Amino acid sequence: MLQTVTATAKKLPEGLQVETSSRDFKILIDEPKHMGGTNAGMNPIEVLLCALGACQSICAASFAKKFGFEFEEFHIELAGDFDPAGFMGDPNIRNGFQEIRFETHFKTNESQEKAEKFADFIEDTCPIADNLTNGVKLVRTGVVRD
Structure with missing residues (x-):
């Protein structure tokens, strides 16, 4: 629903x-x-990076048991390349991130192969990753003057 x-x-x-x-x-x-x-x-793009990391962390915790993956600790390190010149009006530079990179860290006894498969599952399941990868339709529903 x-x-x-x-x-x-x-x-x-x-x-x-x-x-x-x-x-x-x-x-x-x-x-x-x-x-x-x-x-x-934080600024909005930092919040976006944090949202991606938080979403993947929540997916890891939520689906580990279903996936049969055990870990003691989990964290993600994220970095995004952003050129403020685009935001400041340069039409030749994108306004947002050029690229976002992340590294998934597990403290686990599971195999490397199983950890990589679970990391793939997390990335495929994460709603924030989905929005960043596939885009989302933005619809302004009005402009209100109070």
């Missing part, structure tokens, strides 16, 4: 700070000082 997830993002008065919320949770998002922000929180 299709579920709708909602969120809000509200520009705060100070610098480039934005308060985001979904359900009963909030995240403060900002930009570093060299980009005009106050450095009070």
Whole structure:
């Protein structure tokens, strides 16, 4: 069954700070000082990297038993290449990440082959990875003047 997830993002008065919320949770998002922000929180592309890592971590924990894969610890190291010139208006440079790389770490007694198969499963199952790999249709439903 299709579920709708909602969120809000509200520009705060100070610098480039934005308060985001979904359900009963909030995240403060900002930009570093060299980009005009106050450095009070991660910027949106850092949040995206964290969302990808968190999603894959949740998939690992959620599906390990079903997959028959045991591990003591799990983490992902992520890096993305971003050229701010695109965001600042250079039409020859993409606005977003050029590439995202990640390395999956398991503390496990499972074989390397089984770890790689489980990592493939995690990547194929992760909704954030799916959105990044396959894109998602963005639909602006209106512009409201309050």
